[in-house]
Amino acid sequence: MQNPSPDLLTPKLPTSGAPEAQPGSAPALRSGSESGAGAVSGARAWLRRHRGGAAIGAAAAVGLAVVISTQLAPKGDSLPLSVHNAGPGGARAVSEILGRHGVKVQDVESFDSATAALADRPGATLLLYDRSGFLDQSRLDELAASAGRVVLVTPRLSTLKALDTGISQAGVVPESTALLEPGCDLTDPAAAGAVSGTGGFLYDGGTVCFSPPGSTAGLLARTDDGGLTVLGSTALLNNGGLAGHGHAALALRTLGSSKDLVWYLPGLGDAAAAESTQTLDDLAPDWVAFLGPWLVFVAVLAMVWRGRLLGPLVFEPLPVVVKAVETAEGRARLYQDSHALDRARDNLRAGTLVRLAQALRVGSQATADDVVLAVARHLGRPAADISGLIQERPMTATRLVQWSQELDKLENEVRTR
Numbered sequence: 425m426q427n428p429s430p431d432l433l434t435p436k437l438p439t440s441g442a443p444e445a446q447p448g449s450a451p452a453l454r455s456g457s458e459s460g461a462g463a464v465s466g467a468r469a470w471l472r473r474h475r476g477g478a479a480i481g482a483a484a485a486v487g488l489a490v491v492i493s494t495q496l497a498p499k500g501d502s503l504p505l506s507v508h509n510a511g512p513g514g515a516r517a518v519s520e521i522l523g524r525h526g527v528k529v530q531d532v533e534s535f536d537s538a539t540a541a542l543a544d545r546p547g548a549t550l551l552l553y554d555r556s557g558f559l560d561q562s563r564l565d566e567l568a569a570s571a572g573r574v575v576l577v578t579p580r581l582s583t584l585k586a587l588d589t590g591i592s593q594a595g596v597v598p599e600s601t602a603l604l605e606p607g608c609d610l611t612d613p614a615a616a617g618a619v620s621g622t623g624g625f626l627y628d629g630g631t632v633c634f635s636p637p638g639s640t641a642g643l644l645a646r647t648d649d650g651g652l653t654v655l656g657s658t659a660l661l662n663n664g665g666l667a668g669h670g671h672a673a674l675a676l677r678t679l680g681s682s683k684d685l686v687w688y689l690p691g692l693g694d695a696a697a698a699e700s701t702q703t704l705d706d707l708a709p710d711w712v713a714f715l716g717p718w719l720v721f722v723a724v725l726a727m728v729w730r731g732r733l734l735g736p737l738v739f740e741p742l743p744v745v746v747k748a749v750e751t752a753e754g755r756a757r758l759y760q761d762s763h764a765l766d767r768a769r770d771n772l773r774a775g776t777l778v779r780l781a782q783a784l785r786v787g788s789q790a791t792a793d794d795v796v797l798a799v800a801r802h803l804g805r806p807a808a809d810i811s812g813l814i815q816e817r818p819m820t821a822t823r824l825v826q827w828s829q830e831l832d833k834l835e836n837e838v839r840t841r
Contacts, residue, residue, distance in 0.1 A: 467579075505553050505577065505658055507531045507687055512664030518675050519687070527680045531687045533561055538688045540569055547572035548684035553658075554583055558690040561586035568652070573684055575653045577661065578625055589652050591629035594641030597621035597656075601636040603669070606644055608633035612677035613644060616670035624657035644674075765824055766834060773814060776831045783838050799838060810834075 429833055469647040501508035507519035507529060519529045530545070532538045533594040550571035557580045562587045568574055570665050576583065581593050596602070602619040612632040621636065630652075632642035632710035643656040655678070659665030666672050679685055726746075777795050781787070784798045795816060813834065818824040 427525070434745075441474065479512045481823075503689060503819070505662060506689060510663065511660070512662065514663050515661050515665050515687075517663045518661050518679070521672070521676065522680055522685060525676065527540070527683060527685050529685045529687055533689075533691070535559070535567075535690065535694045538567060538686060541686045542567070542570035545686065547567070547682055548686050549573045549575060549682045550560035550686045550688060551577065551679060552579075552688050552690075553577040554690045554693075555709045556581065556690075557582050557693065559583070560585075563694075567688075571686070573651055575655065575678060576662060577658060579654050581655060585782040587645050587652065590650070591627050591645045591647065591654055594626040594639075595626040597626060598636055599641065604636060606633050607635050609643070610646065613674060615677060616674035619643065619657075619669050619671055619674060620665065621657070622657055626655055647828040732839045741774055744802070763821075765818065765821065768825075769818060769824060772828050772831060776814065776835060779835055780838060783835070799834070802838060802841060 454658065467648045500512060501514070503509055504513040505515045507515050510516045510532070513838050519531075522529055530541050530548075532541050536552070542550060548571060550567060550573070552567065552574060553576075556644075566584065568587060584591055584593065599622075602616045603626075605618050606616070608614070608631060610631060610633055619634055621634065621643055626636070626639065626641035626643065627645040628641040630645050630647045632640065634643035634644050635641060645654045646652065655661070657665075659668070661675050666675065758764075758770070777792055780799055781790050781795050784795070784802060787795055788800045790798075792814070793811075796811045799805075799808055799812050803810075813830060816827055820829045
């Protein structure tokens with residue numbers, strides 16, 4: 425028995441400095457990189473397959489974001505003559521100018537706020553722009569009693585009647601009058617000078633200023649005691665017209681006579697509710713209560729009548745073959761019901777010419793005159809007679825039937841010879 429070699433018994437140690445190989449490490453790295461590359465390629469393939477839907481989804485997301493941001497963004501005031509409205513129809517400019525001249529402008533949004541503000545500021549001026557006529561007589565009287573002076577801007581007829589100050593509406597400023605001169609003895613209009621009358625309203629009563637030529641009414645009217653002033657144009661106060669002519673001077677002198685100014689634009693919430701609100705049933709006449717059942721009864725009778733007239737439904741296998749005779753009769757009935765004599769006449773003439781051309785073999789390119797000449801030669805009759813028959817234009821249904829019978833007789837005569 426031989427002894428094993430010492431080399432076989434000596435363990436082989438790894439060489440120092442050489443990295444020890446880890447079994448399976450290289451395959452693991454390769455598999456990880458391959459899986460990552462496969463995921464990326466798969467995502468790219470999915471995007472290529474669904475790029476249309478992805479684009480639509482992205483566009484929808486962007487649109488939704490824009491809508492949400494628009495809805496959540498603070499909205500500016502757009503009310504006409506609002507002190508917070510910086511647009512052409514707003515009154516922020518005149519409010520700020522009044523503030524710089526020492527006038528404290530108090531903007532109120534409700535009737536209760538307006539009365540409270542006037543109670544806290546005795547002798548304050550009230551600017552009232554009730555363009556929709558929300559305030560009733562009792563509320564208007566309460567405001568007028570609480571304010572030192574009242575300035576109405578383009579008031580409605582109901583507002584003027586409720587206040588009963590002797591000032592009334594008197595039409596509109598003529599389009600031909602672009603500029604209005606003061607034409608009165610009041611200090612404020614005289615100092616302001618001419619103003620624009622475009623789109624303005626005229627008022628009569630009290631002391632009137634800015635009257636068009638030949639009119640006793642004016643764009644500005646003031647009561648004799650000076651407690652109420654009516655302005656007939658919003659352009660005298662809004663941002664768009666304040667810089668024109670004497671608008672700014674007139675606005676400052678009219679609204680800045682006291683140190684406090686209550687700016688009130690009534691809204692829908694200020695409309696006074698009626699003492700007893702009537703419902704739709706209260707407003708409707710008594711006979712309406714019987715109208716609903718009667719209509720239901722008439723509808724049921726109509727359904728029964730139409731159902732009996734049409735008869736039960738008939739189930740037929742499809743496709744349904746309709747005979748040519750039935751089609752012709754159906755079309756003829758349609759022509760008869762619609763009184764389409766012209767269309768029926770043209771169809772009869774065209775059919776007759778086609779059949780005569782086939783019977784005489786004159787060719788598909790033959791005209792109506794060619795067919796008439798061929799029929800005249802074949803029958804030995806004058807061409808004028810044949811043409812007169814074919815080209816006749818019956819004007820009544822009775823004559824149309826007789827004419828069709830004569831055409832049929834002509835066709836039979838050509839075929840039998």
